[in-house]
Amino acid sequence: MLQTDSARFYMLTRMAPIAVDAGRLRKAVRYAKKLLRHATKVRADWNHGNAVHHAHSALGRVALRAKRIGEAKRHLIASAKTKGSPQLNSFGPNQDLAAELLASGEAKAVLRYLDLCREFWAMGQEQIDAWSKSIRESGTTDFLPVFGTEIGKTTS
Numbered sequence: 001m002l003q004t005d006s007a008r009f010y011m012l013t014r015m016a017p018i019a020v021d022a023g024r025l026r027k028a029v030r031y032a033k034k035l036l037r038h039a040t041k042v043r044a045d046w047n048h049g050n051a052v053h054h055a056h057s058a059l060g061r062v063a064l065r066a067k068r069i070g071e072a073k074r075h076l077i078a079s080a081k082t083k084g085s086p087q088l089n090s091f092g093p094n095q096d097l098a099a100e101l102l103a104s105g106e107a108k109a110v111l112r113y114l115d116l117c118r119e120f121w122a123m124g125q126e127q128i129d130a131w132s133k134s135i136r137e138s139g140t141t142d143f144l145p146v147f148g149t150e151i152g153k154t155t156s
Contacts, residue, residue: 006045009038013050016058017094025062032058049085049120052078053093060097064104073109076101080113084120092124093117095143107135 012035019028032055039051060075076097082088102110114128114135121128127145134141 005038009035009042009045009051010047012038013047013054017054017061017096020058020061025065028058028062032056032062046086049082049088052082053080053085053088055079057094057097061100064097064100069101069104069106072097072101073106076109076113077116080116080119082120089120090123092121092127099143102135102140105139107139111135 012031016028016031016035019025019031035051035055039048039055042048056075056079060072060079063069063071063075079097080093098110098113111132114132118125118128131141131143
C-alpha cells in the first residue's frame with residue numbers, strides 16, 4: 001500500500017462515523033464501504049480492527065435511521081467480529097450503535113455484541129459485566145465507564 005493509501009485508510013476510519021454524526025448518510029455509507037474494501041487488503045495493519053469496527057458501526061447507524069433494524073443488528077455484530085486493535089483493546093469499542101439499538105428495544109443483539117467484544121477487550125471485562133447486568137435487569141444501561149475493582153464500587 002502506498003503512503004497515500006495508508007493515510008487514506010487511517011482517515012476513512014474516522015470519516016465514516018463523523019459523516020453519520022453530521023447527518024451525511026450517503027457519504028457515511030460510501031466511506032464505510034471503501035474502508036471495508038481497504039481493510040480486506042491490509043489484514044495485518046494495526047488499524048484493521050478499527051476499520052472493521054467503525055465501518056460496520058457507521059453502516060449500522062445508517063440502517064437504523066432507515067428503520068432497517070435487522071440490518072443494523074447484523075452490522076452491530078459484525079463490528080465486534082474483529083481481532084481488535086491497540087485502541088479497541090485498550091479503550092474499548094464505540095457504543096453508539098449499541099446504545100441506539102438498545103433504545104430501540106434490541107437488548108438481545110446488544111448482549112451478543114458485548115459478549116463478542118470480550119474477545120478483544122480484555123481490559124473492559126468489568127465494564128462489559130456491569131453493562132450486561134444492567135441490560136438483563138432493566139433492559140437499559142448508560143454505557144458510562146465503570147471504575148473500581150468491583151462492579152459499581154469505586155476504590156478508595
